[in-house]
Amino acid sequence: xxxxxxxxRRGVLAVLAVLVxxxxxxxxxxxxxxxxxxxxxxxxxxxxxxxxxxxxxxTSAVTAALAGWVISAAVESAQLTNVPAxxxxxxxxxxWVLGTTFVATDLAWYAGGAAxxxxxxxxxxxxxxxxxRHDAHPRGRRKVWPLLVAAPLAVxxxxxxxxxxxxxxxxxxxxxxxxxxxALVEESAGRVADDAPLVALRGHLSDADALLAQMPLLERxxxxxxxxRAQILRDATAVAASRLTHAEADAGAARDALAPVTARGxxxxxATDGLxxxxxxRAALVDALAAAAATEGQVSTLxxxxxxxxxxxxxxxxxxxxxxxxxxTASATAVHDATVALMTAQDAVxxxxxxxxxxxxxGHLSDADxxxxxxxxxxxxxxxxxPSLVALNDAFRARFxxxxxxxxxxxxxxxxxxxxxxxxxxxxxxxxxxxxxxLGTAIDIAGISTPGSxxxxxxxxxxxxxxxxxxxxxxxxxxxxxxxxxxxxxxPTTY
Ligand SMILES: [Zn+2]
Numbered sequence: 001x002x003x004x005x006x007x008x009r010r011g012v013l014a015v016l017a018v019l020v021x022x023x024x025x026x027x028x029x030x031x032x033x034x035x036x037x038x039x040x041x042x043x044x045x046x047x048x049x050x051x052x053x054x055x056x057x058x059t060s061a062v063t064a065a066l067a068g069w070v071i072s073a074a075v076e077s078a079q080l081t082n083v084p085a086x087x088x089x090x091x092x093x094x095x096w097v098l099g100t101t102f103v104a105t106d107l108a109w110y111a112g113g114a115a116x117x118x119x120x121x122x123x124x125x126x127x128x129x130x131x132x133r134h135d136a137h138p139r140g141r142r143k144v145w146p147l148l149v150a151a152p153l154a155v156x157x158x159x160x161x162x163x164x165x166x167x168x169x170x171x172x173x174x175x176x177x178x179x180x181x182x183a184l185v186e187e188s189a190g191r192v193a194d195d196a197p198l199v200a201l202r203g204h205l206s207d208a209d210a211l212l213a214q215m216p217l218l219e220r221x222x223x224x225x226x227x228x229r230a231q232i233l234r235d236a237t238a239v240a241a242s243r244l245t246h247a248e249a250d251a252g253a254a255r256d257a258l259a260p261v262t263a264r265g266x267x268x269x270x271a272t273d274g275l276x277x278x279x280x281x282r283a284a285l286v287d288a289l290a291a292a293a294a295t296e297g298q299v300s301t302l303x304x305x306x307x308x309x310x311x312x313x314x315x316x317x318x319x320x321x322x323x324x325x326x327x328x329t330a331s332a333t334a335v336h337d338a339t340v341a342l343m344t345a346q347d348a349v350x351x352x353x354x355x356x357x358x359x360x361x362x363g364h365l366s367d368a369d370x371x372x373x374x375x376x377x378x379x380x381x382x383x384x385x386x387p388s389l390v391a392l393n394d395a396f397r398a399r400f401x402x403x404x405x406x407x408x409x410x411x412x413x414x415x416x417x418x419x420x421x422x423x424x425x426x427x428x429x430x431x432x433x434x435x436x437x438x439l440g441t442a443i444d445i446a447g448i449s450t451p452g453s454x455x456x457x458x459x460x461x462x463x464x465x466x467x468x469x470x471x472x473x474x475x476x477x478x479x480x481x482x483x484x485x486x487x488x489x490x491x492p493t494t495y
């Protein structure tokens with residue numbers, strides 16, 4: 001025992017190390033960041049000094065303090081590289097040892113902490129020298145009592161430190177979950193099938209804010225933040241599912257709305273084949289129809305994917321369906337506009353007068369859409385117009401004692417071709433496709449060719465009550481006076 005430098009006592013160093021760890025965790029957890037951060041950094045260096053002394057008990061206090069500072073500063077400097085961040089990414093608790101961001105002032109806090117560590121190492125040195133230390137009794141008493149006090153204290157402090165770590169870690173997880181949940185709430189308003197999960201999520205987000213404002217450990221216990229986060233994730237899953245349900249219903253409605261528009265567009269494409277409308281106008285409608293079909297396919301794919309239990313996956317799916325639905329609606333508008341453009345272009349080619357309109361269905365109505373006129377079964381009109389014509393005829397017969405005498409009603413396309421005679425056009429007939437006789441909405445009444453006749457005067461005064469009119473162009477002052485031509489007011493006049 002020629003060495004005058006007495007070794008530091010390892011038991012004391014270990015107890016001090018536990019105290020320093022607990023103090024550091026408590027400082028980081030409980031104190032405001034401005035105070036807890038530097039204090040935690042300083043105690044980090046203190047811990048390193050104590051660990052150096054634990055490994056080499058005979059190291060002088062000054063050497064241990066210097067070594068502690070150098071090691072702490074080296075760890076801090078390592079944060080200039082992305083290595084610590086990469087390790088923390090894989091193992092989150094490593095951030096308590098490695099940190100993630102280099103801050104130059106931390107080196108000063110380390111110096112203070114290392115100095116404190118040096119003082120503690122000096123204090124931990126065995127004080128008694130010489131023969132007295134061979135006296136077993138007092139040393140035995142001094143050895144046992146500190147251990148009896150220190151061991152439970154160390155357990156309590158270690159448990160407290162672990163609790164603090166858990167509380168802090170859970171709070172961190174909860175905090176990182178909140179922004180996405182908040183965004184989901186904001187973006188889902190008015191877009192959910194059921195408001196209840198949205199209301200619940202909103203409430204639990206407020207609860208989480210209140211929970212995070214509580215004092216760690218004193219008020220917010222281990223498990224509190226984890227439970228709050230689990231509840232928010234359950235709520236978010238329900239909100240996202242409700243939003244997807246709503247989005248899929250909207251998508252279904254948009255598809256239902258698109259179907260008749262594309263059917264009409266296809267009908268017009270087919271009917272204009274070879275009729276001389278400009279190719280580019282036809283091509284534009286064909287392209288619009290193809291684009292609509294592609295969008296529909298996209299929606300089908302999205303809405304047949306299996307459901308996910310992950311809130312954010314479901315939210316993304318709902319957003320995709322919402323976007324595709326908007327595209328579907330835009331497609332319907334595009335197809336409609338292109339259809340009108342092509343019908344207008346075909347009308348310009350086929351129908352010479354503004355009061356004539358070209359329709360692809362003119363002369364091509366199905367038997368189901370037509371019905372025979374009861375008192376003149378050789379003639380047919382659009383089935384839904386028969387009651388109004390019967391009512392008009394009843395009133396006419398009550399006045400004149402006989403039914404309206406008809407000599408034309410619905411004309412098939414072939415009939416229109418025959419009446420018009422393209423090789424020597426009949427100036428009284430509209431070109432095929434331009435006559436509303438082809439739409440089943442017009443009749444020609446025999447025996448009232450004289451504009452001043454009593455029958456014409458009565459019809460002019462009374463037929464509109466039943467929805468039937470002699471149109472402007474057919475009136476005595478019109479483009480082509482045809483007192484016999486009467487049509488229903490539902491005859492379309494625009495595309
Ligand atoms: Zn007519």
